[in-house]
Amino acid sequence: MDFLHRHLRRLARVVDAATHDRRRLGTRHPARARSCDQAAAGNGDSVGIHIRLAPQERAAFYADWKAKKFHGLYATGAGAAGNAASRVENFMYSKGAYASGGYPDLDELFQKQAKERDPKKREAMLEQMNLEVLARLRLDRIAEPQLLDLGCGLGATLRSFARRLPRSKLVGITRVPWQVEQACDLNLAAGYGNRISVIEADYEDSALPSSSYDGVYALESSCHAKGADKAVLLAEAHRLLRSGGRLAVADGFLAGRCLSGLQRRIYRKLCECWVIEQLAQLDQFTARLGKLGFTEIRAENLQLRVAPSVMHVPWVSLKFLLNDVAFGERAMTRARWNNVLAPVLLPLVSAPLGPISYFMITATKT
16 A cells, blocks of 8 residues: 555656646647656556546537546646635635535635635735726626726636626737737636637737727726827727727826936836836826717726735735745746836835826726
């Protein structure tokens, strides 16, 4: 038995490595990914566990997994986003779409974590922001709303809306190819593959059909658009909205007093870290909305709501430096350094010390 246990533990390590490599290599190195699966199968045979390799097309795999057609041992990889509860919901919670049975203690733990609303936790704050954006889009009287996410990233907000709007159709735009691939995987895993589309496109010139959406929103992505008034982005949003459709933008804006000399240098470094030209000027942004013909323009200052999260992020960055770089195996690339530096600099130029504040801007296309 000790011999068997020793080899089973070895098999578990190899399967875990195979899963990691498949996620890391993706479709770029399919031969190398297959070799990891073959190694796992070979170790299984060595301890009397026969493993048959059965590669399957992605959509069919998720469909069979959800239908509980798999039995015995099968290796999978998932990159679900969110807090602990949302990450395990589909796989470990007994009512999850991809779970095969469950355990009462895990179900209880899921319920406890699902109720977590600590304001210092970024994920909980973002989920609350999703709810607030959804309320401001005013979709209650639309039976099958069509929504567009300008700068969707991995599509967490799209999936949040899909859960709450079961008859909606949602489209997300990103300029990053690997985000399209991972977002599609996450959408399939969550059971929304037929309702959410994520495409690679320029959100300032999307080529999507005009007057097609009841709601268009940009959550912390408008900052990457050109200009202080983000004129091109707003014109594209106006083109894509139907008459009566709603626009919602949540992001950092320059508002109030001007940047001081030191703060101006910090601000330029912050823009460099975020790889943006500049943040929008609040007055120019809202003026541009008016020129485009938007009505019911409203700017809500949410700085006090996000301040606890902003102040918490530097500590998360310090933890990353210590755990993953100083005492870990990750190399400190320029991109990682910028990701660590930006949240440390942000409080120095944000309200109340500086002119950057977090706003939710909403408007209606007439």
